[in-house]
Amino acid sequence: MTAKQAIQEEEYAGRFSLDLWRRLLRYALPYRAQVWGLLLVAAVLAGLNGSSTLVTRYVFNDVVARGPRARLPEFGAALFAITLISCLDILVFIRLAGRICTGMSHDIRRAGFDHLQELSFSYFDRRPAGWLVARLTSDCDRLSNTLAWGMLDMTWGLCMVAGLSVIMLVLNWKLAMVVLSVVPALVWVSLAFQKRILPASRAIRKQNSRITASYNECILGARTTKTLVRERENLRDFQEMSGKMYADSVRNAVLSSAYFPIIMLLGNVGAGLALWVGGRDAMVGSLKVGDLLLFVGCAGQLIWPVFDIARVFADFQTTQASAERVLGLIGAEPEVKDSSEVLAAMEARRGHEGDDGLAVDGLPNRIEQVQFRNVCFAYADGEPVLEDFNLTVRAGQTIALVGPTGGGKTTIVSLMCRFYEPTSGEILINGVEYRKRGLKWLQSKLGIVLQQPHLFSGTVRENIRYGRLDADQAAIERAARLVRAHEFILRQEKGYDTEVGEGGGKLSTGQKQLVSFARAVLADPQIFVMDEATSSVDTETEKAIQEGLHAVLTGRISFIIAHRLSTIRSADLILVIEDGRVIEQGSHHDLIRLRGHYYELYTNQFTEEKATAILAHAE
Numbered sequence: 001m002t003a004k005q006a007i008q009e010e011e012y013a014g015r016f017s018l019d020l021w022r023r024l025l026r027y028a029l030p031y032r033a034q035v036w037g038l039l040l041v042a043a044v045l046a047g048l049n050g051s052s053t054l055v056t057r058y059v060f061n062d063v064v065a066r067g068p069r070a071r072l073p074e075f076g077a078a079l080f081a082i083t084l085i086s087c088l089d090i091l092v093f094i095r096l097a098g099r100i101c102t103g104m105s106h107d108i109r110r111a112g113f114d115h116l117q118e119l120s121f122s123y124f125d126r127r128p129a130g131w132l133v134a135r136l137t138s139d140c141d142r143l144s145n146t147l148a149w150g151m152l153d154m155t156w157g158l159c160m161v162a163g164l165s166v167i168m169l170v171l172n173w174k175l176a177m178v179v180l181s182v183v184p185a186l187v188w189v190s191l192a193f194q195k196r197i198l199p200a201s202r203a204i205r206k207q208n209s210r211i212t213a214s215y216n217e218c219i220l221g222a223r224t225t226k227t228l229v230r231e232r233e234n235l236r237d238f239q240e241m242s243g244k245m246y247a248d249s250v251r252n253a254v255l256s257s258a259y260f261p262i263i264m265l266l267g268n269v270g271a272g273l274a275l276w277v278g279g280r281d282a283m284v285g286s287l288k289v290g291d292l293l294l295f296v297g298c299a300g301q302l303i304w305p306v307f308d309i310a311r312v313f314a315d316f317q318t319t320q321a322s323a324e325r326v327l328g329l330i331g332a333e334p335e336v337k338d339s340s341e342v343l344a345a346m347e348a349r350r351g352h353e354g355d356d357g358l359a360v361d362g363l364p365n366r367i368e369q370v371q372f373r374n375v376c377f378a379y380a381d382g383e384p385v386l387e388d389f390n391l392t393v394r395a396g397q398t399i400a401l402v403g404p405t406g407g408g409k410t411t412i413v414s415l416m417c418r419f420y421e422p423t424s425g426e427i428l429i430n431g432v433e434y435r436k437r438g439l440k441w442l443q444s445k446l447g448i449v450l451q452q453p454h455l456f457s458g459t460v461r462e463n464i465r466y467g468r469l470d471a472d473q474a475a476i477e478r479a480a481r482l483v484r485a486h487e488f489i490l491r492q493e494k495g496y497d498t499e500v501g502e503g504g505g506k507l508s509t510g511q512k513q514l515v516s517f518a519r520a521v522l523a524d525p526q527i528f529v530m531d532e533a534t535s536s537v538d539t540e541t542e543k544a545i546q547e548g549l550h551a552v553l554t555g556r557i558s559f560i561i562a563h564r565l566s567t568i569r570s571a572d573l574i575l576v577i578e579d580g581r582v583i584e585q586g587s588h589h590d591l592i593r594l595r596g597h598y599y600e601l602y603t604n605q606f607t608e609e610k611a612t613a614i615l616a617h618a619e
Contacts, residue, residue, distance in 0.1 A: 020323055021316070024147060027104045027111075034096045034103075038148075039155050041093040046159030046305075048086045050167060055079055097148045105144035112136045112329050120335040121419040122379075134212035135329050139322040146319040150312045157305035157312070164298045164305075175295055178277050179302070182270040186263060186306060190313055193259045200252040201321040207245035214238055263310040267302055274298075336421055338439050346438055361438040367445060367526045368430050369394050370416060370557055375425035377411055377580075385411045386580045389425070393573075395526070398558040400571035402601065408580040409561045413529050416559070417446055447525030451532035453516035455504030460489055461496040463504075463515055467523040479522040482552060485514035510538070521552055528558045534567055542567060565602045574598065 028035050055078050113136060124132075168176035218234060274295040338346070345361045359365040370393050377386040386408045393399050401409040414420050415427060418439060427434045434442060455463045464479060465471040476496065480486040488511055492498035504512040513534070520528070534542040546567060562568050569588045576584035576591070576598050584596050591598035 017320065017324075020320065020327065023327060024143070024323055027107050028100065028147065028151075030107065031100050031103050034100050035151070038093055038096045038100065038152055041089050041096065042152055042155035043159045045086060045089045045093070046156050046163050048082050048089065049160055050163040052079060052082050054167065055082070093152055097152050100151075101144050101148035104147055105140055108140050108144060108326060108330075109136050112140065112326060115330050115332070118334055118337075119332055120337075121414070122335050123332060132329070134208055135325050138208060138212075139326050142319050142322045143326055146312075146315050150315055150319075153308045154312045157309040160305035161302060161309070164302055168295060168298050172278075172295070175274065175278050179270045179274045179295060179298065181273065182266045185266050186310070189259070189262050189266070190310060193255060197252065197255050197259070200248055200255060201319075203248040204245060204252055204321070206321075207241060207248060210241050211238075211245060214241060260310065263306060267306055270302060336418055336439065339435060342436060342438055359438065359441045361436075361441060363432060363437060364430055367395065367557065369428075370527070371428040371431075372412075372416075373426050373428065375415065375422045375427060377415060377420065378423050384580055386415070389580075389582065391575070393557050395557055396555050397572045398553055398560060398570070400560045400562065400568035400574040401577055402562065402565060402568070402574060402598065403577035403583075407577040409577050410531060411580075412577070413531060413559050413561065416527070417448070417529065418442055445526040446529065447520035447523050447527070448529045449513070449516050449520050449531070453504065453509075453512040455500045455507070455512055455515060457500070457502050459494075459497050459499055460492070460515060463500060464496075464518045464522055466519055471522055475522060476518075479518040480514075482521055483514055483517035485511075485518045488514065526556055528553060528556050529561075530559070531561045532563065534562070534564065565598075565605055576601075 116132065116136075165176065165180060168179060214237070218238075278295050342361055349358070349360060349362050357365055372389050372391040375386060375389040376384065378384045389408075389412065391399070391412075401412060403409055411420075415422055418427075418434060421435065429437055429442070456466065461473075461476060464476050468475075473496070477486060480489055489496055489498070498506075500506055500512075500515070504515070507515070534546075542564075560568055560571060568574060571588070573585060574588060574591055575582050576596075578597070584591055584594065584598050586594065592602065
């Protein structure tokens with residue numbers, strides 16, 4: 001992905017959202033005991049800080065009143081006790097905040113990943129992997145840290161402000177009102193900066209996702225980059241994205257840097273007012289020196305909780321951008337999902353699945369027929385991909401789809417697998433519209449082998465049994481033998497325990513394809529789909545695979561998409577698809593006799609393969 005590529009990015013606007021934070025706080029419910037403990041220790045710490053101010057006041061008043069006979073040891077012991085308890089309190093709230101932070105981060109990530117797997121294919125079509133990774137990593141980290149530590153600092157700050165305010169109001173409410181007169185200004189400044197900090201934070205998180213997506217694609221496409229010598233252009237595209245992030249980050253830093261000093265200034269103004277007004281009262285004897293020092297101390301101490309509250313408020317505004325993105329992911333509605341009627345039917349059968357030969361939705365488990373009726377499909381941009389497609393296929397039949405790239409072949413298969421749903425028309429399974437069947441039930445009956453196979457990090461054995469974890473070694477080997485993968489697996493250093501690497505990188509493309517074939521066969525699907533599945537293997541291996549798969553396809557509905565037409569000669573029905581329409585259909589022999597588009601494709605390809613074979617033999 002380059003900087004010029006468009007990614008579908010949700011745009012967020014508006015001010016600080018209490019509703020958003022209420023939704024996030026639901027993730028704190030499993031840790032309610034720790035949260036209440038955190039709030040308690042924060043309040044206790046605020047009380048201890050206020051108590052130390054009161055002890056200081058008593059020390060000064062006692063020294064002024066009693067001189068050398070002042071009870072300094074008692075006051076010293078009191079301050080030592082307050083300090084010791086404060087240290088223990090801080091230790092407890094660090095442990096509690098760390099537990100909440102770690103737990104919430106884990107739960108938010110799990111919820112995000114779980115929901116990510118429920119989303120429809122269309123969601124991933126418009127969003128690169130790296131863009132999604134940013135939401136489940138950096139955005140989640142920022143979110144959990146702010147929620148846990150911000151909750152602590154906010155509680156301590158509010159309790160501290162409340163405690164100091166009560167102390168001042170009790171001792172001298174007039175002087176207290178002078179000190180607290182700066183609070184409205186603090187509120188006004190916070191609201192003014194909120195309007196500016198939040199949009200800047202949203203821009204930073206947006207650019208961060210784009211950069212992460214770029215990292216991901218550049219790493220995956222490293223081979224292509226080097227073979228096309230595109231390093232300099234990639235760097236230029238990356239610099240453009242990082243430059244935008246730099247500009248947004250500087251703007252955000254400038255706003256934050258201006259915000260905090262203003263808060264500090266207003267806090268010091270309060271201390272200055274206390275010293276000015278209280279000093280005059282002390283000079284005429286209407287205010288004790290210890291009380292004056294207490295008010296000046298309170299005004300000075302107010303700076304730190306107010307500063308902390310302001311910092312947390314700014315962090316909340318910054319983190320709201322991450323919260324919007326994470327909750328946007330978790331709250332994204334799948335375009336393809338079970339209806340309420342299907343969910344009710346599955347709930348009614350909970351605990352009875354398979355007892356009577358019925359599926360989880362209460363309908364027959366065996367797929368005997370799939371029927372397309374006037375099916376049309378268009379992607380989000382509105383351009384039609386498939387128009388008025390009709391087809392009936394029964395168990396045991398193999399349907400081959402051929403035609404130019406982009407003609408609609410893969411779309412037909414994707415609609416049947418319900419990765420997408422028709423824009424109009426309907427698809428029926430055993431005569432029932434497939435949107436009235438369970439989505440996971442249907443997709444659990446699929447076996448799919450794609451042109452570009454994907455393997456997961458782990459061993460060959462783990463990849464073959466990926467869709468059937470209860471399979472034993474004998475079943476795994478049977479599937480591998482059937483698709484002619486067993487021989488090459490045994491030649492590996494550790495056989496079935498050989499690590500395939502990330503994405504299967506330690507195997508050749510053809511070897512990865514054989515493993516993916518074995519994986520699909522082991523799942524024992526009722527609908528088998530091969531999308532250019534043999535294009536990565538040599539002709540001899542392909543022939544062996546076809547012979548092995550003959551037994552696999554028996555009794556199943558099979559769809560084969562292939563450009564190598566020699567592989568589909570035995571198909572029951574061949575459909576030639578062009579521009580979203582069926583232009584020819586029939587068996588191989590029927591289409592050859594027709595001498596139309598299929599005949600032209602086949603004879604041209606046959607001539608080319610023959611010429612290649614002759615040249616290879618001549619060499």
